Amino acid sequence: MNITVFFGSSRNNGNSELLAKEVVKGFSYEEIRLQNLNIVPIEDKRHDLNGFSIQDDDYDFIIHQILKSDVLIFSTPIYWYSMSGTMKVMIDRFSQAIRDERFPNFKEHLQHVKVIVLAVGGDEPRIKGLPMIQQFQYIFDFLGMSFDQYLIAEGNRPGDVLLDEKAMNESKLLNKWLHQLETSM
Amino acid sequence: MNITVFFGSSRNNGNSELLAKEVVKGFSYEEIRLQNLNIVPIEDKRHDLNGFSIQDDDYDFIIHQILKSDVLIFSTPIYWYSMSGTMKVMIDRFSQAIRDERFPNFKEHLQHVKVIVLAVGGDEPRIKGLPMIQQFQYIFDFLGMSFDQYLIAEGNRPGDVLLDEKAMNESKLLNKWLHQLETSM
Amino acid sequence: MNITVFFGSSRNNGNSELLAKEVVKGFSYEEIRLQNLNIVPIEDKRHDLNGFSIQDDDYDFIIHQILKSDVLIFSTPIYWYSMSGTMKVMIDRFSQAIRDERFPNFKEHLQHVKVIVLAVGGDEPRIKGLPMIQQFQYIFDFLGMSFDQYLIAEGNRPGDVLLDEKAMNESKLLNKWLHQLETSM
Amino acid sequence: MNITVFFGSSRNNGNSELLAKEVVKGFSYEEIRLQNLNIVPIEDKRHDLNGFSIQDDDYDFIIHQILKSDVLIFSTPIYWYSMSGTMKVMIDRFSQAIRDERFPNFKEHLQHVKVIVLAVGGDEPRIKGLPMIQQFQYIFDFLGMSFDQYLIAEGNRPGDVLLDEKAMNESKLLNKWLHQLETSM
Numbered sequence: 001m002n003i004t005v006f007f008g009s010s011r012n013n014g015n016s017e018l019l020a021k022e023v024v025k026g027f028s029y030e031e032i033r034l035q036n037l038n039i040v041p042i043e044d045k046r047h048d049l050n051g052f053s054i055q056d057d058d059y060d061f062i063i064h065q066i067l068k069s070d071v072l073i074f075s076t077p078i079y080w081y082s083m084s085g086t087m088k089v090m091i092d093r094f095s096q097a098i099r100d101e102r103f104p105n106f107k108e109h110l111q112h113v114k115v116i117v118l119a120v121g122g123d124e125p126r127i128k129g130l131p132m133i134q135q136f137q138y139i140f141d142f143l144g145m146s147f148d149q150y151l152i153a154e155g156n157r158p159g160d161v162l163l164d165e166k167a168m169n170e171s172k173l174l175n176k177w178l179h180q181l182e183t184s185m
Numbered sequence: 186m187n188i189t190v191f192f193g194s195s196r197n198n199g200n201s202e203l204l205a206k207e208v209v210k211g212f213s214y215e216e217i218r219l220q221n222l223n224i225v226p227i228e229d230k231r232h233d234l235n236g237f238s239i240q241d242d243d244y245d246f247i248i249h250q251i252l253k254s255d256v257l258i259f260s261t262p263i264y265w266y267s268m269s270g271t272m273k274v275m276i277d278r279f280s281q282a283i284r285d286e287r288f289p290n291f292k293e294h295l296q297h298v299k300v301i302v303l304a305v306g307g308d309e310p311r312i313k314g315l316p317m318i319q320q321f322q323y324i325f326d327f328l329g330m331s332f333d334q335y336l337i338a339e340g341n342r343p344g345d346v347l348l349d350e351k352a353m354n355e356s357k358l359l360n361k362w363l364h365q366l367e368t369s370m
Numbered sequence: 371m372n373i374t375v376f377f378g379s380s381r382n383n384g385n386s387e388l389l390a391k392e393v394v395k396g397f398s399y400e401e402i403r404l405q406n407l408n409i410v411p412i413e414d415k416r417h418d419l420n421g422f423s424i425q426d427d428d429y430d431f432i433i434h435q436i437l438k439s440d441v442l443i444f445s446t447p448i449y450w451y452s453m454s455g456t457m458k459v460m461i462d463r464f465s466q467a468i469r470d471e472r473f474p475n476f477k478e479h480l481q482h483v484k485v486i487v488l489a490v491g492g493d494e495p496r497i498k499g500l501p502m503i504q505q506f507q508y509i510f511d512f513l514g515m516s517f518d519q520y521l522i523a524e525g526n527r528p529g530d531v532l533l534d535e536k537a538m539n540e541s542k543l544l545n546k547w548l549h550q551l552e553t554s555m
Numbered sequence: 556m557n558i559t560v561f562f563g564s565s566r567n568n569g570n571s572e573l574l575a576k577e578v579v580k581g582f583s584y585e586e587i588r589l590q591n592l593n594i595v596p597i598e599d600k601r602h603d604l605n606g607f608s609i610q611d612d613d614y615d616f617i618i619h620q621i622l623k624s625d626v627l628i629f630s631t632p633i634y635w636y637s638m639s640g641t642m643k644v645m646i647d648r649f650s651q652a653i654r655d656e657r658f659p660n661f662k663e664h665l666q667h668v669k670v671i672v673l674a675v676g677g678d679e680p681r682i683k684g685l686p687m688i689q690q691f692q693y694i695f696d697f698l699g700m701s702f703d704q705y706l707i708a709e710g711n712r713p714g715d716v717l718l719d720e721k722a723m724n725e726s727k728l729l730n731k732w733l734h735q736l737e738t739s740m
Contacts, residue, residue: 010228035228041220041271042264043195047342079227081323082267085277086226089270127692127702128323130685131316134504137682138266138313147682157232166728173721312507312517315500319689322497332497351543358536380598405596411641412634413565413590417712449597451693452637455644456596462640498693501686508636508683527602 001182003029004069008076008087010035015120015155018162020075022171023118023151027178029073030065034086037061042092052096059093063103070185071114071178074136078121078152082132091139098143111144114181116174120167122156149174186367188214189254193261193272195220200305200340203347205260207356208303208336212363214258215250219271222246227277237281244278248288255370256299256363259321263306263337267317276324283328296329299366301359305352307341334359371552373399374439378446378457380405385490385525388532390445392541393488393521397548399443400435404456407431412462422466429463433473440555441484441548444506448491448522452502461509468513481514484551486544490537492526519544556737558584559624563631563642565590570675570710573717575630577726578673578706582733584628585620589641592616597647607651614648618658625740626669626733629691633676633707637687646694653698666699669736671729675722677711704729 005020012033037058045052066072076083083091098107117136121129129152140147151174153167154160161167190205197218222243230237251257261268268276283292302321306314314337325332336359338352339345346352375390382403407428415422436442446453453461468477487506491499499522510517521544523537524530531537560575567588592613600607621627631638638646653662672691676684684707695702706729708722709715716722 010226014229035226041195041269043220044199044262044264077229079229079277080273080279080327081320082273084226085270085274088265088267088273092264092270094265123323123327126705127688130689131319131323133682134316134685135266138308138316142265142308150681166725169724169728170721173724311520312503315504318497319500335496351540354539354543355536358539380596384599405598411565411590411639414569414632414634447599449599449647450643450649450697451690452643454596455640455647458635458637458643459640462634464635493693493697501689501693504686505636508678508686512635512678 001027001071001185002069003027003071003073003178004065005029005031005073005075006087006090007031007033007035008074008084010084010086013158014077015153015158015161016075016077016118018159019118019120019151019153019167019171020073022168023073023116023174024178025175030069032062032065034090039090039093041089042095044095046095046099052099059097062090063097063100063106066113067103067106067109069113071116071181073116073118075118078119078125078129078132081121081128082135083119094143107143113145114148115140115145116148117150118153119150120153120155120161122154125152125154149177186212186256186370187254188212188256188258188363189250190214190216190258190260191272191275192216192218192220193259193269195269195271198343199262200338200343200346201260201262201303203344204303204305204336204338204352204356205258207353208258208301208359209363210360215254217247217250219275224275224278226274227280229280231280231284237284244282247275248282248285248291251298252288252291252294254298256301256366258301258303260303263304263310263314263317266306266313267320268304279328292328298330299333300325300330301333302335303338304335305338305340305346307339310337310339334362371397371441371555372439373397373441373443373548374435375399375401375443375445376457376460377401377403377405378444378454380454380456384447384528385523385531386445386447386488388529389488389490389521389523389537389541390443392538393443393486393544394548395545400439402432402435404460409460409463411459412465414465416465416469422469429467432460433467433470433476436483437473437476437479439483441486441551443486443488445488448489448495448499448502451491451498452505453489464513477513483515484518485510485515486518487520488523489520490523490525490531492524495522495524519547556582556626556740557624558582558626558628558733559620560584560586560628560630561642561645562586562588562590563629563639565639565641569632569713570708570716571630571632571673573714574673574675574706574708574722574726575628577723578628578671578729579733580730585624587617587620589645594645594648596644597650599650601650601654607654614652617645618652618655618661621668622658622661622664624668626671626736628671628673630673633674633680633684633687636676636683637690638674649698662698668700669703670695670700671703672705673708674705675708675710675716677709680707680709704732
């Protein structure tokens with residue numbers, strides 16, 4: 001079972017990363033640190049005669065990685081009540097990726113992938129993070145993907161999330177869920 | 186009355202821009218096309234001993250522009266049910282800006298600014314754009330700003346928004362609201 | 371074109387009623403004042419062997435009225451950030467109505483009906499009323515209905531809504547929309 | 556520590572009741588089965604010269620019970636993506652209760668009470684129940700109450716919730732939280 005974790009944080013070892021590592025403990029996985037990649041913001045050419053231009057950046061790598069994955073984990077700090085800008089820039093490019101003729105199976109593949117969203121915020125995240133969860137739902141719905149699991153945790157200072165007992169508990173359940181998923185494959 | 190419009194689109198003359206131009210018709214205003222600026226994603230150093238590093242990009246220009254403004258208009262296409270990644274990257278940097286000692290009045294200034302959010306989307310935006318509006322509310326609340334007006338319009342193909350009669354109507358009301366605001370200043 | 375307006379308010383001539391009357395100006399319509407009807411809260415018997423018991427209250431009247439209608443208008447004050455309890459009690463009974471063998475065409479009929487939601491609140495309704503709009507969307511989605519129009523207005527003291535220029539404007543547009551609908555039938 | 560549980564369900568031993576009993580296991584508590592009480596829908600007289608009329612129903616009992624409580628648990632099935640109509644009718648009457656001169660300490664008391672919301676639904680409750688959570692947040696904010704904990708569980712057929720491993724796990728955490736709360740009092 002191939003797991004890919006997208007880290008949306010600007011920091012290494014940030015709370016959302018620590019949380020993700022609890023969730024995937026014992027599994028091998030690929031990590032994609034979005035902050036280290038060069039991803040150009042989408043240029044909306046859905047309505048151009050010639051369609052989108054191929055971008056010379058790291059997005060193809062992301063597409064290839066998704067195509068190899070059975071499970072995608074989106075792990076983001078909650079910046080201003082939503083996913084990080086870095087992750088949003090990556091999401092926006094889906095509009096291009098699903099129309100990219102070099103990857104004809106991309107959209108179809110997404111529909112068989114399992115998805116987890118992990119988010120850590122400092123300002124009442126379990127309430128004020130809910131609109132973000134609704135947006136992820138709309139995103140996955142549009143793409144025909146299932147939205148299997150999400151976990152919102154609280155953390156402000158580095159390492160805080162490990163003290164969020166509820167989140168630690170839920171991360172164990174998610175870990176168990178991954179094990180069950182693996183068995184069923 | 187100084188008005189600044191932030192354009193979050195990746196295109197010139199996109200629907201969200203057309204909508205904004207209806208709203209500010211007859212007013213002079215500054216426009217900031219985020220797609221043309223170099224804005225580095227936030228590096229979260231709130232908990233670093235030395236705090237944030239000054240970035241050598243175009244963000245100072247944005248801060249200066251905000252400091253001169255009485256009205257801020259955030260005009261964004263709805264990409265994947267939220268503001269564009271480009272605009273989100275800009276918003277994320279507020280975390281740094283409000284802590285930037287070179288701009289001690291920035292946060293105070295924000296609290297006297299009037300705010301309009303304009304958004305145009307293609308997939309049931311008046312429903313599926315609502316989580317984004319809630320997020321803007323949380324953002325402005327956090328910053329002590331008022332959230333005066335928002336307008337969600339529908340548009341998919343270029344120019345569509347001009348056919349959204351309801352939006353055109355609301356844009357006239359917003360234009361009138363700006364006139365009343367000017368009178369009261 | 372048969373229009374039915376459900377009034378969820380506890381008062382006659384409340385703001386949500388005034389708003390509805392602006393919207394249907396010039397049309398004949400049936401009004402259902404929920405406060406005057408006897409509607410028993412749902413008793414959830416979806417999983418009972420014998421199913422739901424027929425209730426001896428005014429709900430059949432509501433079903434008959436819906437079956438005659440081309441347009442349904444739900445007009446409610448925003449009480450505690452949602453529709454009034456009286457209206458919610460009525461909505462809850464849909465679970466029974468769609469399973470009621472005496473009305474085999476009820477669910478099918480709903481799917482051809484046009485729907486408007488009107489809501490008036492006093493505490494930032496255009497923001498804090500949004501979760502209610504999302505709930506209506508889920509309700510109509512579940513029932514296979516389209517959610518054609520909604521209008522949120524501000525009003526606290528009796529008559530206030532008539533001073534909400536934006537709402538008055540939108541109500542004119544809704545009125546026009548009803549005229550177009552009538553023409554197309 | 557006095558705990559009061561409001562049951563919003565129309566059934567005894569429904570899923571939301573089973574969930575609540577897991578949460579309060581080992582504690583003594585008062586239960587209020589709203590379906591068994593006579594609660595008249597609010598008649599909005601905030602703007603009447605004479606104010607609200609005292610209602611001859613069971614609401615005073617609810618107020619007295621709240622005044623004795625340290626912890627309030629609102630346990631509701633998710634009917635049509637929100638709390639049950641029966642519970643909403645009860646909530647609506649808060650508008651009257653906080654103005655009732657016979658209970659001058661009511662609003663003040665609420666601000667010292669701990670609150671848990673428990674909800675069980677059958678149609679993607681962890682996503683589609685989120686607007687309801689946002690509404691509870693607005694309600695508690697308005698009243699100056701803290702919104703301490705919520706738990707959304709999945710269940711459709713009677714007893715289902717006990718099979719929702721995630722919810723059972725969270726209910727144990729809530730139980731533990733109640734124990735800690737008791738110790739701190």
